[in-house]
Amino acid sequence: MSIRDTSAGGLVSTLGSAVVAANGSWSATVRPRSAGTLSAVYTGGPGLPAATVELGALTVGTWTSSVSLTVQNVQLAAGAADPVSGTVSRQYQGIASTAAGVPVGIYLVNTLGVSSLLRTVSTTANGSFSSTVTPMENGTVIARIASVPGYTDAASDPVGMAVTSKLTLTAPSVTTGGRPASLTVQLTPARGGTVTIQELVGGSWVGLTTASAASTGRATLSLAGLALGNHVLRAWFDGDDRGGAGASPSITVSVRT
16 A cells, blocks of 8 residues: 555655555555645555545644754864754644754855855754854854745844964975975955964064955965074964954975075
8 A cells, every 4th residue: 555645736646655465454554745636545465456435625734843952162263173962843723843864054155145154053852053163254143944845934042153264374394495485375254354473582473564355255476585593483363344354374494505
């Protein structure tokens, strides 16, 4: 036996099946996701013709969803893991309960209004969820339920997020005295801005030169006049709307004769 649902538009979907017992009885449990007309269909067998019985109209309601979100850290370095958690609850015709097995998307909406998916996680048996996200820029973090059959779309209250800018600095580890050192800076997420090359001198960072990163976030510059010996360098960015001030990991460039 197959149990079928026919929508108002005539679309037929099979909800489940059942095996007829020796005494001719059968039973099945189905999970309908749309309203329609239920029917049980027997396709026939040796000496037995096919048969169909209408089980009547079926009304399928939609749970009204609600999502909460908690973010452990609202200030952190770009790309650092940040624990998040929350719950999904539901209500229908005065009946309220937690929602198990519901996929929840964790999104970052940046300062430009662009939304990006950070992580998708499903609720546990008690309707809760927990995970980690790694935001790369400033914005707001939001938990959303979208296009889940049987549930209305829902979103949590937004949580503001302040993230330091991420930079990387690359250069040859060894260069010859009198020759400029070629350095490359990458700002993430990619965007234009002024970056500074700094050197660690006597326990303090001292600016040596600046460059303008292109819209790709990349800046290439030549650093001349380095004395013989080892130089500890880093790239620095003062920050903007998309990310706070930040520095790259330091590198060492050796100048030799």
